[in-house]
Amino acid sequence: MHLHDVWFVLIAVLWTGYFFLEGFDFGIGVLTKLLARDETERRVLINTIGPVWDGNEVWLLTAGGATFAAFPDWYATLFSGFYLPLLVILVCLIVRGVAFEYRAKRDDERWKRNWEHAIFYASVLPAFLWGVAFANIVRGVPIDAAKNFTGGVLDLFSPYALLGGAVTFTLFTFHGAVFAALKTLGDIRERARRTAGRLGLLTAVLASAFLAWTQVHSGNPRSLGALAVAVAALIVALLCNRSGREGWAFALSGVTIAAAVATLFLALFPDVMPSSTNPAWSLTVSNASSSPYTLRIMTWVAGIATPMVIAYQAWTYWVFRKRIGTHHIPGPAHH
Template identity: 75%
Template structure:
């Protein structure tokens, strides 16, 4: 295996890690409107991800940076062709971060309600658009002989990509509901389990359609195995959730995300961005990669830094592992006082 193949795998791992972690992060943000009944419950939901949401986004920054350094042609074509959707995602992530930090800075109800609404929409929109983006990457887009995207925004809104958006939106919401059941106490925990069951059933149908479509179009034996694992893990997560085994349900929903994203990358390889105009104009791990020397230096840096980052993030989750409920929300915080 050559270094450009190794870095394709590493970038796939980074995206898998991002969707696994930011997936429940987005899901909890969506649940602030779908699950929480009052301000204390919304505060509980926000507190479940409060210590970790910014660390989860580091995976996105690393994936983007690794793509820029390892596959500059892929980065250039992707970010120029998908400029508007990616800009919307970026704006959402910025506003979302501000909302988390500023929501409790003032006690007025309108102030807090507006920031909570911002958290909801800036969680929902990226959850949908990431699926649209990856659906187009896997399906292929209009790339010419100069490796430039020559389509328009409407070309990106095709049925396969839109279905991909619905899959990521529903899957992240399910992942977030299972995480909420794992991290909370009392009535909100029970309602999160019931909501996870309903959302999970919808997700299973959508995921089967989307992954099956991708498998029929571009899949092989390896991608078929990944698809079976993804669908099987999702069904098992639903069973575990119904049995009240939140830990197993969350782990299995995570396996679903890991296997589903792995399948998409397996169907993609050795391309990184197929051309629908001419297969010879597709970006591949070979023609889109940096020099071997650059990839070698990156490999050494990644080998040293990655274990440190993983240990630190794992420690963060361990420290904030306990369940919380409305009884843990101070009266002044529940009422909206500055804290």
């Protein structure tokens, strides 16, 4: 296996980690409107991700940086062609981070409500647009012989891409509902489980349709195996959620995300960005990669740093592992 193949796998792993961790972040943000009934419950939901949301976004920075260093032509074509959707995602992530920090800075209902709206919409848009982006990466976009994107913004919103966006939105919200059930106590925990059950059924329908479409269009036996794992994990996650085994349900919803991402990357390989104009102009792991020397240096750095980052983040989740409920939220006098 060549180093550019290794880095294709590593980038897939980084995106998997990002969608697994930031996925329930986005889901919690959506559920602040769909699940929480009052300000106290919204604070409970926000507090479930309060210690970890910013660490989860490190995976996005690492995935983007790794793509830039290992596959500069892929990075250039992707970020120039998908400039507006990615800009919207970036703005949402900035607004969302500010909203988490600023929401409690003033004891004013209108102030809090506006920041809560920001959290909701800045979670909805990225959850949807990431699916649109990856659907286009897998299916292909107009690229010329010089590796330049030649399409427009509307070319990115095909029926397949819109379905991909719907899948990531529902899957992340389901993942967030399972996480909320795992991390909360009392009535909100029970409602989170019921919400996860309903969302899981919708997700199963949409994800099955999207992954089947992907398999028919550009799949292979390996991607078919990953697709089967994704569907099976989602079904078992629903069963575990129904029986109140939130830990298993959360782990299996994470397996669903990982297997779905694996399906997309296995269907994509050896391309990194297919050309819908002419397949001969597609960007591949070989023609879009950096030099072998660059990849060797990156491999040594990643081999040392990555286990340390994973260990630290795992320790963070262990420290903040306990459930919280409305009785843990101080009243207005202590706010």
